[in-house]
Amino acid sequence: MTTPVFSPDGLPYPITIDQLIAPIGSYVEKGNRLFAYKFWYMVEIANSPDDNDIIAGTEQHAKKKVRESIEFFEAPFEGRLMSWNVDKDDEVASSRQIICEITRPCNHDIVYGGLCTLCGKEVDENDQLNTNLAISHTDTNLKVSRKEAADIENNLKARLRKDEKLILVVDLDQTVIHCGVDPTIGEWKNDPSNPNYETLKDVKLFALEEEPILPLFYMGPKPPVRQCRYYVKVRPGLKEFFEGIAPLFEMHIYTMATRAYALEIAKIIDPDGSLFANRILSRDENGSLTQKSLERLFPTDQSMVVIIDDRGDVWDWSPNLIKVVPYNFFVGVGDINSNFLPRQQNTMLQVGRRLRNKEKESDELITDIMDTEKILQEKIDEEVKRQEEKLSHQISSNEESTASETKEDFTKKLEYSASLEVQQQNRPLATLQKHMHNQRLLVDDDDELYHLKETLMSVHKKYYESYERGDFQDTNIRTLMPIMKRKVFENLSFVFSGLIPLGTDIRKADIVLWTHMFGANSFSDVDENTTHVITRSSGTYKARMAKALNDKIKIVHPDWVFECMVTWKHVNEKPYELIIEEPATEQELEDFKRKLEQRKRMAEEQERHGLEFNSVDKSAKDDTVNLFAAGTSWLNDEEDEEFLDDIEDDEVEDEDEDEYEEQDAEEDGRAPDYQKESESTSHVDHSRNQHSEPATTNDVTISKAVSEESDRKRPLGDIDGSNYDQNSLKRYHIRRDADVAEEEDDESGSDLEDELLNALDD
Numbered sequence: 166m167t168t169p170v171f172s173p174d175g176l177p178y179p180i181t182i183d184q185l186i187a188p189i190g191s192y193v194e195k196g197n198r199l200f201a202y203k204f205w206y207m208v209e210i211a212n213s214p215d216d217n218d219i220i221a222g223t224e225q226h227a228k229k230k231v232r233e234s235i236e237f238f239e240a241p242f243e244g245r246l247m248s249w250n251v252d253k254d255d256e257v258a259s260s261r262q263i264i265c266e267i268t269r270p271c272n273h274d275i276v277y278g279g280l281c282t283l284c285g286k287e288v289d290e291n292d293q294l295n296t297n298l299a300i301s302h303t304d305t306n307l308k309v310s311r312k313e314a315a316d317i318e319n320n321l322k323a324r325l326r327k328d329e330k331l332i333l334v335v336d337l338d339q340t341v342i343h344c345g346v347d348p349t350i351g352e353w354k355n356d357p358s359n360p361n362y363e364t365l366k367d368v369k370l371f372a373l374e375e376e377p378i379l380p381l382f383y384m385g386p387k388p389p390v391r392q393c394r395y396y397v398k399v400r401p402g403l404k405e406f407f408e409g410i411a412p413l414f415e416m417h418i419y420t421m422a423t424r425a426y427a428l429e430i431a432k433i434i435d436p437d438g439s440l441f442a443n444r445i446l447s448r449d450e451n452g453s454l455t456q457k458s459l460e461r462l463f464p465t466d467q468s469m470v471v472i473i474d475d476r477g478d479v480w481d482w483s484p485n486l487i488k489v490v491p492y493n494f495f496v497g498v499g500d501i502n503s504n505f506l507p508r509q510q511n512t513m514l515q516v517g518r519r520l521r522n523k524e525k526e527s528d529e530l531i532t533d534i535m536d537t538e539k540i541l542q543e544k545i546d547e548e549v550k551r552q553e554e555k556l557s558h559q560i561s562s563n564e565e566s567t568a569s570e571t572k573e574d575f576t577k578k579l580e581y582s583a584s585l586e587v588q589q590q591n592r593p594l595a596t597l598q599k600h601m602h603n604q605r606l607l608v609d610d611d612d613e614l615y616h617l618k619e620t621l622m623s624v625h626k627k628y629y630e631s632y633e634r635g636d637f638q639d640t641n642i643r644t645l646m647p648i649m650k651r652k653v654f655e656n657l658s659f660v661f662s663g664l665i666p667l668g669t670d671i672r673k674a675d676i677v678l679w680t681h682m683f684g685a686n687s688f689s690d691v692d693e694n695t696t697h698v699i700t701r702s703s704g705t706y707k708a709r710m711a712k713a714l715n716d717k718i719k720i721v722h723p724d725w726v727f728e729c730m731v732t733w734k735h736v737n738e739k740p741y742e743l744i745i746e747e748p749a750t751e752q753e754l755e756d757f758k759r760k761l762e763q764r765k766r767m768a769e770e771q772e773r774h775g776l777e778f779n780s781v782d783k784s785a786k787d788d789t790v791n792l793f794a795a796g797t798s799w800l801n802d803e804e805d806e807e808f809l810d811d812i813e814d815d816e817v818e819d820e821d822e823d824e825y826e827e828q829d830a831e832e833d834g835r836a837p838d839y840q841k842e843s844e845s846t847s848h849v850d851h852s853r854n855q856h857s858e859p860a861t862t863n864d865v866t867i868s869k870a871v872s873e874e875s876d877r878k879r880p881l882g883d884i885d886g887s888n889y890d891q892n893s894l895k896r897y898h899i900r901r902d903a904d905v906a907e908e909e910d911d912e913s914g915s916d917l918e919d920e921l922l923n924a925l926d927d
Contacts, residue, residue, distance in 0.1 A: 167247050167266040170199075170240075172257050177204045179258045182251050183235055189248060193240045199265065202257070203235045244269040274313040278306045298464045302417070302446045315465045325415065325469060326632065331625055331642070333414035334459070335441075336474035337422065337430050338500045341406075341614075343398045344430075345495040349594040350396040360605040361598075369397040371429045393589075395426070397433055398494045402614040407440055409618045413625045414471070417444040419457060421479070424449045459485060468641040471624060473617065475500075482678055484643045487620065490613050490727055496606065497593035616731045623733070624649070647682070653729050654685035661687065662700040662707040664723065676726070683730055691718070692761055699723055703743035710757045713749035720745060 172178075180202040187199050210228040244267035251257065251264055271284040281288050298314050301307045309317070325331065338344060354365040375391045410416075420427050424447040435441050451461060457479045459467045467485055474480060475491040491500075598606045624646060632640045665674050677687040691698065691711045697719045698711045711718040725741035749757070 166272070167268050168242070168244070168272065169263045170265050170267060172260050172262045172264055173241075174260045176202075176257075176260070177206065178260070179256050180204045182253055182255045182257070185249060185251075185253060186237075187240075187246050189246055192245050193243060193267070195240055195243045197240045198237045199240050199246075200238050200251075201235055202238060203233055205231050205233050208232050238264070240267070242267070242269055272310065272312075274310040276308045299450075299452070300462060300464060301450075302444055302462070303450065305450050305452070311465060318463060318466045322466065322469060329413075329629055331414050331628060332463075332470045333410065333416045333621070334419045334462070334470060334472045334474075335416055336472075336476070337418060337420040337427065339475040339491040339493065340473055340489055341400050341403055341434060341492075342430060343400070343492045343494040343498075344501055345396050345498040345594075346393055346501065346588050347396075347495065347498060347592050347594050348394075348589060349592045349598075350495065351394065353594075354396075360601075360603055361607045364605065364607045364609045365398075367399065369399070369433050371395055371397070371433075373423075373425055373429065395429070396495075397430065398609075399434060400492045400494075400614055401609060401611050402618075403434060406614040406618050407434075410621050411440055413622065415444075416440050417446065417462065419446045419462070419472075421448045421451070421457070423447055455479070456481070459483065468643060469628075471621065471642055471646070473621075477675060477678060477682075482682065484647050486682075487617070487646070488679055488682070488730075489617060490731060492611055492613065494607060494609065494611070495594060497597050498588065501588070613731060620733050649733065650682050651684035653683040653733060653735050654680060657685045657696045658694050659685050659687045660689070660691050660695050660698045660707055660711070662698055662705040663702060664699065679730065680726060683733075690761075690764075692765075697721055697738075699726055700743070703745050704747060708743070709745055709747065709749045710754070712745045713754045714757065714761075 172180075181204070182200055183203045184201040185199075186201060187193050187197065193199065207229045210230050247266045247268050249265050250262075257264070271281060271286065273281040273283065273286070273288050275282045276288050279288055280286070298309050298311060299305050299307065300309060300314055300317065335341060350365065350368065351370070353359045353361045354368055356362060372392055372394045375393045407416075418427060418431060418441050420430075422430075424445070427445050427447045431438075431441055431445060446462060451457070457474075459470055459472070459480075463470055470485050472480060472483060472486045473489055474486060475489050477486055477488045480486050493499075594606065624642070627649070628640060628642065628645060631637075631645070659680060661674075661676065664676070665671065671677055671687065671689055680687060688695070691707050691714060693715065695711055695715070695718050698705075698708050699721060700708050701723060702708070703720055708720045712720060719738050720743045721738050721741045722743060725736060725738055728736045728741070
């Protein structure tokens, strides 16, 4: 089988083939010259003294001259040259064009530790360009080519379909187990008089030696190895869950914990190894300390893979993902391995469903839990900073630059070590128990796995029904599951009140991204299209305004959202609806309607001028833009004063609304900084303009739109017939675009100005 040789990146394109050196049919060794190519470049020529005296005091540009250069292209691997795809004097304009084809004696499709397992030859990194996929759970030294990976996965797919199985990738922490290192757990477990004793009876214990985390070039004395005791609580119903899905799924563990930790957990949840065998992938083999990727295990085909994980962001919200409600048994502890993952904002939604019927007690406990986790994180950050300062002087300055590329990994490991130490020293569970007096703190009423089992069985059933019908679109998990999810909240419009911290980008809020997978669109503000306001308290400003604006808008507790997403069904809202005890006054409603109409008219005005603003779409974007972010220099003095007066009036109105929001915060039992979601920096609400199809959105300004228009009109050919100085051509185009944009702005500025001012006056 022939292997194409592509023009590589990094050559000074365009290049011209000057000579074909290797004849067709010849055998070439790696490094032999295949062809010669030439290219041209510009060099500066020093000015003569006479040139400098032409105009005294004026700046003279250096003269440039075209130079020709000839280089040789070498064979990237050995083999017999079968054909040329180029000829003498042909021009190659860019990379990734096929130059020739060579039949290799061995394609080195499987490489282990730098040796080809097929021919036994040593294979360096350059030879492994096509053999760089690590698909083994346990050994990163084993690499295969994409062709070999595809063959392996096709065989796997055939075997699975014969057995009528799918693949299930299982996360550990806060998905099927919860783990803590707080010594308080062990003390309570051994104390029958403790109110938490009964719930801790089935908690498992194991110990690991934690190696000290040291920089790559650390030169000081090595600290002693520290032993850490881990307490593991298995999620309720896990045994029944595995018994139900084991016949339907081949299961793999994928965790960001260490391999030693993963193996200990596997002993607890799969004592005989019948469920996972050696299909365990940890952060030691993952290749990344911050992200998970299905391509790591299944590089060419993920059509039969389902993921269950409590984090969606680490999977980039993959269509294969079933995000579960985090299992939070040891409250205040969180995920002990989350330091290796992107940091999440502390929100009330992270606690999941808990004691909804005891609203006051529940809110107080949730606030305490959030405060405890926040304090723990602050202490972890302080400990990391202290250890970094302590170790930094031990690294020699010569080696510091070499170590910089591993600094991020080192910091992550340091954070993990610090989190264990801080949890052991600060005992968050003991702190929270003080607020509970003699009542039980740890509640074991989680029912997530019972619903998850039904969901997975439903996915499996639909997949193989589609397979039997020959419906190939639905025999792909990446298309099947999103279709099933979207039916839950299809055509619904959510507003979250008092649940997403102030300053949070609504596009990145987990609950917004999560509900969007189920078909909901989420917005920052209530309007006539809102269908649900999600809140823990019926007294928030948005809840009161929503009910006054439209009695059909449902004000529901977050538990309704969780219940729907856990069961994959649109649950009846009635048991979760909140009663508005303090309806909005007529004056408040009138003020709210006026602002709503003002925002709507301004949004329509901007859309008419080609400014598109999109709300949370499948890519979870809710872009807003400040119309006057570039300043008000285009207004004359009188118009400027009038515009500023309007802004002052709007600010007074916003202050009134902020007062309501602060009251909401107090009524909701939380700090003011949790009063509302991410707000627009302008007085314009753009959240309603959205695409029906998934799209990545961008902020667009008038000047950018004009500039892009001029880009489309700009000629792509050479200027004055010259293609030598590409950089100078780019600079010329940039200057020309700026001039064109400025001229077009001048021509359209007055019309745009009049229309915008009319909108403001209205």
